[in-house]
Amino acid sequence: DAGITQSPRHKVTETGTPVTLRCHQTENHRYMYWYRQDPGHGLRLIHYSYGVKDTDKGEVSDGYSVSRSKTEDFLLTLESATSSQTSVYFCAISAEGPSVASYNEQFFGPGTRLTVL
Amino acid sequence: DQQVKQNSPSLSVQEGRISILNCDYTNSMFDYFLWYKKYPAEGPTFLISISSIKDKNEDGRFTVFLNKSAKHLSLHIVPSQPGDSAVYFCAASAMETGNQFYFGTGTSLTVIP
Numbered sequence: 223d224a225g226i227t228q229s230p231r232h233k234v235t236e237t238g239t240p241v242t243l244r245c246h247q248t249e250n251h252r253y254m255y256w257y258r259q260d261p262g263h264g265l266r267l268i269h270y271s272y273g274v275k276d277t278d279k280g281e282v283s284d285g286y287s288v289s290r291s292k293t294e295d296f297l298l299t300l301e302s303a304t305s306s307q308t309s310v311y312f313c314a315i316s317a318e319g320p321s322v323a324s325y326n327e328q329f330f331g332p333g334t335r336l337t338v339l
Numbered sequence: 340d341q342q343v344k345q346n347s348p349s350l351s352v353q354e355g356r357i358s359i360l361n362c363d364y365t366n367s368m369f370d371y372f373l374w375y376k377k378y379p380a381e382g383p384t385f386l387i388s389i390s391s392i393k394d395k396n397e398d399g400r401f402t403v404f405l406n407k408s409a410k411h412l413s414l415h416i417v418p419s420q421p422g423d424s425a426v427y428f429c430a431a432s433a434m435e436t437g438n439q440f441y442f443g444t445g446t447s448l449t450v451i452p
Contacts, residue, residue, distance in 0.1 A: 264443050312382050331382050332381055
């Protein structure tokens, strides 16, 4: 199994409070991703990183920010949590992104269940 | 706007029989497709993939078929086993979307012993 951990695994918070979720990998993979999983939507990409300090937006980035100061850590921050951000959040990693020659599958962490009251 | 769709939320199959999970997509630029399997309280795990230059890829009990003209792919599991009971997600990507994979909503498979 790819070495990916997420912390915390569960969090309950109140509307308007800031929340930071952490993803830590031991694989030295270049690419890291944050997804959210919601009923009826599957997994949707929030942000991703293609290197230290290199990040880009995904499909549902509004209300979220990310930072990657080290290869192994990718942080997802909800500056002011809202009830619509109640979800299960998954971090994923891949060795490389897609290239002309090949793609690389993504390996997922165990998830963080976030509840915003 | 869901670019990858799994129209069957659930599927039940007897042990030993074939399970067929379906996935449709709308973006004709997608050129790489994957299936992930997810158990409760765990992250998704990669199962099998297929490039658009192929129409079939097989790995043990798992086979993925791609019909580009119909924008449809399917995952066949033969024979189905109780341990295959999980939620299955299909995902698609295109060079133009960079590193973004688009996931379907998932199909919950139950294999009945």
